[in-house]
Amino acid sequence: MSNLENGKFPEALDILCAKELISNFAHKTPILTSNFFNKMLGGKFFFKCDNFQRSGSFKFRGATNAVMALSAEQKEKGVATHSSGNFGQALAMVAKLNNIKAYIVMPNNAPQVKFEATKNYGAEIIQCEPTLAARESTLLEVTSKTGASFIHPYDDYKIIEGQSSAMMEVLDDINDFDNIIAPVGGGGLISGTILARNYFSPTVKVFASEPLNANDAYKSWISKKFVPSDNPNTICDGLKTSLGKRTFPIIMDGIEQILTAKEETVIEMMRLVWERMKIIIEPSSATAIAAIFENKPLFENKKTVIIISGGNVDLYKLPWITAK
Amino acid sequence: MSNLENGKFPEALDILCAKELISNFAHKTPILTSNFFNKMLGGKFFFKCDNFQRSGSFKFRGATNAVMALSAEQKEKGVATHSSGNFGQALAMVAKLNNIKAYIVMPNNAPQVKFEATKNYGAEIIQCEPTLAARESTLLEVTSKTGASFIHPYDDYKIIEGQSSAMMEVLDDINDFDNIIAPVGGGGLISGTILARNYFSPTVKVFASEPLNANDAYKSWISKKFVPSDNPNTICDGLKTSLGKRTFPIIMDGIEQILTAKEETVIEMMRLVWERMKIIIEPSSATAIAAIFENKPLFENKKTVIIISGGNVDLYKLPWITAK
Numbered sequence: 001m002s003n004l005e006n007g008k009f010p011e012a013l014d015i016l017c018a019k020e021l022i023s024n025f026a027h028k029t030p031i032l033t034s035n036f037f038n039k040m041l042g043g044k045f046f047f048k049c050d051n052f053q054r055s056g057s058f059k060f061r062g063a064t065n066a067v068m069a070l071s072a073e074q075k076e077k078g079v080a081t082h083s084s085g086n087f088g089q090a091l092a093m094v095a096k097l098n099n100i101k102a103y104i105v106m107p108n109n110a111p112q113v114k115f116e117a118t119k120n121y122g123a124e125i126i127q128c129e130p131t132l133a134a135r136e137s138t139l140l141e142v143t144s145k146t147g148a149s150f151i152h153p154y155d156d157y158k159i160i161e162g163q164s165s166a167m168m169e170v171l172d173d174i175n176d177f178d179n180i181i182a183p184v185g186g187g188g189l190i191s192g193t194i195l196a197r198n199y200f201s202p203t204v205k206v207f208a209s210e211p212l213n214a215n216d217a218y219k220s221w222i223s224k225k226f227v228p229s230d231n232p233n234t235i236c237d238g239l240k241t242s243l244g245k246r247t248f249p250i251i252m253d254g255i256e257q258i259l260t261a262k263e264e265t266v267i268e269m270m271r272l273v274w275e276r277m278k279i280i281i282e283p284s285s286a287t288a289i290a291a292i293f294e295n296k297p298l299f300e301n302k303k304t305v306i307i308i309s310g311g312n313v314d315l316y317k318l319p320w321i322t323a324k
Numbered sequence: 325m326s327n328l329e330n331g332k333f334p335e336a337l338d339i340l341c342a343k344e345l346i347s348n349f350a351h352k353t354p355i356l357t358s359n360f361f362n363k364m365l366g367g368k369f370f371f372k373c374d375n376f377q378r379s380g381s382f383k384f385r386g387a388t389n390a391v392m393a394l395s396a397e398q399k400e401k402g403v404a405t406h407s408s409g410n411f412g413q414a415l416a417m418v419a420k421l422n423n424i425k426a427y428i429v430m431p432n433n434a435p436q437v438k439f440e441a442t443k444n445y446g447a448e449i450i451q452c453e454p455t456l457a458a459r460e461s462t463l464l465e466v467t468s469k470t471g472a473s474f475i476h477p478y479d480d481y482k483i484i485e486g487q488s489s490a491m492m493e494v495l496d497d498i499n500d501f502d503n504i505i506a507p508v509g510g511g512g513l514i515s516g517t518i519l520a521r522n523y524f525s526p527t528v529k530v531f532a533s534e535p536l537n538a539n540d541a542y543k544s545w546i547s548k549k550f551v552p553s554d555n556p557n558t559i560c561d562g563l564k565t566s567l568g569k570r571t572f573p574i575i576m577d578g579i580e581q582i583l584t585a586k587e588e589t590v591i592e593m594m595r596l597v598w599e600r601m602k603i604i605i606e607p608s609s610a611t612a613i614a615a616i617f618e619n620k621p622l623f624e625n626k627k628t629v630i631i632i633s634g635g636n637v638d639l640y641k642l643p644w645i646t647a648k
Contacts, residue, residue, distance in 0.1 A: 030354065032376075051602045052356075271639060278375045278604040278635035311602035315595060316645060 010161045012199040018065045018161040019168040025064045025097065026165070029053055031173055031305075036276045041292055042300040046177065048170050051281050051311025055121070057238075058166055058189055058309050059090035059153070065162030066151045067094045075100045077147035082128075082135040084110040085238055086310050087153035092123035103148050105139045107131075113314045154188030155244025164192030170305050171201055179299065181288045182307035184208035184217045184258065185239040187247030189309060194254035205256040207298075209291035211236045212260040217243055221251065221258045235263060235319050238284035238310065257298070261290030267319045269293060280311045283319060334485045336523040339516075342389045342485040343492040349388045349421065350489070353377055355497055355629075360600045365616055366624040370501065372494050375605050375635025379445070381562075382490055382513055382633050383414035383477070389486030390475045391418045399424045401471035406452075406459040408434040409562055410634050411477035416447035427472050429463045431455075437638045478512030479568025488516030494629050495525055503623065505612045506631035508532035508541045508582065509563040511571030513633060518578035529580040531622075533615035535560045536584040541567055545575065545582045559587060559643050562608035562634065581622075585614030591643045593617060604635040607643060 008014075032047045050058040067079060078101030081091050088104040095102035102123040106115065107130035118125055128138035143150050152159065166189070167180065180197070184190045190208045197204050210217050214232035220243055229242040243251065251258075261269075270286035273279060285308045292299050292306070332338075356371045374382040391403060402425030405415050412428040419426035426447040430439065431454035443449055452462035467474050476483065490513070491504065504521070508514045514532045521528050534541050538556035544567055553566040567575065575582075585593075594610035597603060609632045616623050616630070 056602065274604055274639055278380065280598055280602040280604060315598055315642070318639070318642070321640060321645075 008157060010157050010164070010195055014161050015164050015168065015196055015199055019165040021068055022061050022064050022162060022165045025054075025094075026061055027053055028169055029166075031170065032277060032279070034277050036272075037289070041289075042296055044303045045292075046170075046174060046303070046305045047277070048166060048305055048307045049279065050166055051279060051285065051308050053310075055086070055090040055093040056310055056312040057086040057090060057282075058163060058307070059086045060093065061165050062154075062156075062159035062162030062188055062192070063087065063090040063094040063151065065165075066156060066158040067091070067098055067100070069158045070149055074149045077149065078102060079151050080139060080142050080146070080148040081105070081151050081153060082139045083153055084114055086312055088114075088118050088123070089121060089312070091151055092118050092121035096122045101146070101148065103142045103146060105135055105142060107135065111314060113316075117312070152244070154186030154241070155246050157246060159188050160191045160195065160246065160250070162192070163189045164196040166307055167193045167196035168200070171196070174305070175201070177204060177303040177305050179205045179207055179256070179302055179304040180307065181207040181209055181259075181292065181304060183236070183239055183284045183287045183309050184210050184243075184251070185284065186241040187217065187243045187251055189307065190255070191247040191250040193307070194250055198254060206254060207256050207291070208251070208258045209287040210258060210260050211239055211266060211287055212262050214239050215260050217251070218258045218260050220248065221255060224252065236266065236284040236287055238282065239287065259291035259295050259298075261287050261294050265290040265293055271320045279308075280313060281308050282310045282313050285309045285311070332481060334481050334488070334519055338485050339488050339492065339520055339523055343489040345392055346385050346388050346486060346489045349378075349418075350385055351377055352493055353490075355494065356601060356603070358601050360596075361613070365613075366620055368627045369616075370494075370498060370627070370629045371601070372490060372629055372631045373603065374490055375603060375609065375632050377634075379410070379414040379417040380634055380636040381410040381414060381606075382487060382631070383410045384417060385489050386478075386480075386483035386486030386512055386516075387411065387414040387418040387475065389489075390480060390482040391415070391422060391424070393482045394473055398473045401473065402426060403475050404429070404463060404466050404470070404472040405475050405477060406430070406463045407477055408438055410636055412438075412442050412447070413445060413636070415475055416442050416445035420446045425470075425472065427466045427470060429459055429466060431459065435638060437640075441636070476568070478510030478565070479570050481570060483512050484515045484519065484570065484574070486516070487513045488520040490631055491517045491520035492524070495520070498629070499525070501528060501627040501629050503529045503531055503580070503626055503628040504631065505531040505533055505583075505616065505628060507560070507563055507608050507611045507633050508534050508567075508575070509608065510565040511541065511567045511575055513631065514579070515571040515574040517631070518574055522578060530578060531580050531615070532575070532582045533611040534582060534584050535563055535590060535611055536586050538563050539584045541575070542582045542584050544572065545579060548576065560590065560608040560611055562606065563611065583615035583619050583622075585611050585618050589614040589617055595644045603632075604637060605632050606634045606637050609633045609635070
């Protein structure tokens, strides 16, 4: 059902073209530094702020690349996906910018704030029961009826190419760093980062971070076998999904380590970034800093880039307040 | 009791020197834009983000300039001020960077979070009753006993020169804007902005914003007579002070208009900046956006710079949650 024409494994040129294409639509997000975190973590850290990206997360990059790869005929029929979070918002925004229809299948128990954000970008929302089976059957109904192209949130090479543009922008700005770390959910961002590294900066080590409570990627990596996510209990709503058929082998091949972090460390690092850096990051992004905090020796006296994946947070429900 | 040697009215060269000096210690803060706010407010807006300044507010600029103007002998005895907020933190941080002592007189009803932030910068805190008389007498005791130099939070030409460096940095980055707006409390930031404008960009109009509930500067401007602040009830904790002897005439001479904003508009704009721009700004800073929102015609189709004065917020007490 996914875009099978996007089945071509990304070459170096695809990565370069995706970056060039995306630069016409996305923000080149800033890289921030913080004396406080450098001191606390004992290294030099560079925050690549995709919380400032359009639609509030890096997902805008991949969505742009995937939508632009569609034919005129496909675009006319629109795009569809299932997502309760950042990818739904990103696809809705890209569709709106391209004046095409977006159908977003969302579980009926998604928070009101996410329905509204997605609707504000002009998407048509189709509610379904909150199970994977219901999501998939509802999506199939939608695509059958409308002819819309299904855009997978992460397991699509066009998406992976798009997400690599964050790393490519980092390489424009700094080129002598040792490590880069990003959160892993479905694996689109980390796969794109690995491919960009493979082609354009092969000495950099790529780390991934994951909540301990949703450590399916860690288990997959350690066991060298795909382990699916099993309805995990974590505040990192962006990191509950399983790896994909396309992302799993890229990660197995190219990751240095997958590091996990406890929920309380994630919450504390999220709060500290807000307090000290005055930027809003979501819990999923805080896993990267929390994983560094829990594995300091790996990063001491090194230069490490942290991809801040997004900043979409319900400002009425802050985890350090509700957790109290 | 204040530094009378700082009694020389700032000339163009003083403004340039302050900028040069401060550039060695302070961040050159970024200027952000937002399609959302451009559309909502009907103009082009440039957010000069001093919430990213060291110590979390523009106050670090003036504190640096004032401390660097002290003699070696004065520095040896330390610096003192009374402040429950951003100036206390800024002075404490500047003192620490210069390896000199800082004595901060704080009212005993100040929030715990502010005691801790100031203490974390290594300052000695002296508590007093929460009245202006107690603050002043306690400060006098401290300076008599220690010989520390009193640095006034705003009514000091060295402070005013220092605050002008925010506007000077804006002029480095953009030079064809129509307006600049900043909040007014004691008037240090707005006075510095006016002087920088007078000398280096005379066609730009300078606006000030103030909470309607603490509109002493507005009343002073309208009546052309100094009107003191009278224990106002506002969430803008940085804007409760009265204008000073030095700031009042500069403002009277150079301000285009002082605009007020309702508390609920301030809270809503603060929340919208967090949600849409993913940056943390404090209520005082949100008055500028709220004042534009309540006076749209003045800014429509114009280019306006908004000085985001700070981002020091108690993350456990967000006004849109507590106000509910």
